[in-house]
Amino acid sequence: MVLCRTSCRALGVLLAAAAVAVAARSAWADEPKPKPENTISIQLGEPVPPQKFSRPVKFWVEAVTDRSGNPQPMLVMKERGGVFLDKQPTAIVKDAIEQSLKAANLLAADAASADLILHIYLFHFGLAAGSGLDFFGKVEFSTMVKNTKLGESQEAKAIGTSIANGAVRKKNIQKNVEEDIEGALHDAIRNFLRGQQLKDAVTALAKEGESAAPAQPAEPAKPPLG
């Protein structure tokens, strides 16, 4: 009787362990892996024409730092076998900004020759929670605009959103997600390059530069002490 009870318990434990192992294996199998079939490439497309500034300035994109806190930044969508990006979001944003600045002849050759240095902090890149009927693309970042000569800096925020139709087929899902994120990226870059915050930052830093500049030649005019 005791032996039967013990064997029943052992059988129960064995069954439970087997169930856990099967569940863990299926969960591992569900974890999407990047493959050429489920990888999309995000391109800016047409460069965004920036706004006109009061004086000519040259920018240099120093770095793009990921502040999204996303452990898998290249995984855009987990469902249906997953959708992956071919590059890190930070690289995509850097390329997009540089491409637009270069097209408008506002990109400096190097950091030393630039008037303003841009350090970008990326908060969100990819899909965000939507209604479930469509895809909601969102790109959000903040930029520290730094005057290299003065060492002063100002912040400019940018957000880009896009809504794309939902889809059922895997191929269409990938196509719509790609279009959606591209739309959001374009929107965010435009929001940054044509934003009032960037204009204000450039104007303020230029003013500070002008007010600081005449003070320097005035110094040698002072008579030496003694």
Add this chain to the structure above:
Amino acid sequence: MRIWITAIVAAFLVTAATARPKNDVLYKTAEAKHFTTAEGVELSPAFVDYFYAELRAELTKDKLVSEVIGEGETVDDADAPKSLVISGTITEFKKGSVVKSALIGFGAGFKSLKMDADVVRRSDKQNLCVIHVHVKVDPRWNEKVMAKGAAREMVKEIRKALTEGQKPAA
């Protein structure tokens, strides 16, 4: 042959009758801002973001303006008189009740969202119209679906108000 011609003509007439009237472009640009939430409104910032995106998508779809610009973007001084700025507040949100909706029906227990929007001309900050929107949806639905409905309703109301405002006084 006659039957075919008649059928084609009839098809044309039906298409012409059911076709939606072409929406005219009334303004050059429109800037939609993130709506603020009044005190006591329990909605996540994600909802406000989603509503902002939906409002911009609906403005683009409706072709009320030539270009929908993002929040805080600059506009040429020449375009400012033909540019709009849309801002607003979510004044009330009721979560609804699935039990009430199931037991009573007829709209009882529905989720409810009320919002007010101001449409302002960019150049002189003149208030062109004030829009009040009230949307009700089934409590089982995602609240983002409500944002979609509210954005559609808002753009419809803005078009109506601006079209009426542009008509010459009798």
